[in-house]
Amino acid sequence: MSTVTRLRHAxxxxxxxxxxxxxxxxxxxxxxxxxxxxxxxxGLIVALLHGHAHAQTQIMVSSTT
Incomplete structure (x- = not known):
């Protein structure tokens, strides 16, 4: 994954x-x-990663309300 650009936190x-x-x-x-x-x-790899990202985002959003 050497083509991934790392973003620096502000x-x-x-x-x-x-x-x-x-x-x-x-x-x-x-x-x-x-x-x-x-x-x-x-496509399966991407779908699994997307599913986990979506689930974790939902957990983060739910815990802030």
Missing amino acids: LPMSPDINAAVSTLDKAIADAVDAAKAAELLQ
């Missing part, structure tokens, strides 16, 4: 947050690579 982030983001990014990239190696359909 405010400085702690080293712990940067480390957690890097770890998460690597885990996602490794999982996508493993799915591709297992010859899963690209």
Whole structure:
């Protein structure tokens, strides 16, 4: 996933947050690579990632009200 552009947060982030983001990014990239190696359909990979993102967004929105 070397074509992904990293966005920087407007405010400085702690080293712990940067480390957690890097770890998460690597885990996602490794999982996508493993799915591709297992010859899963690209659309299925995208649909799964989109579904998880949607679910997590709903949880975040629901918890702020």
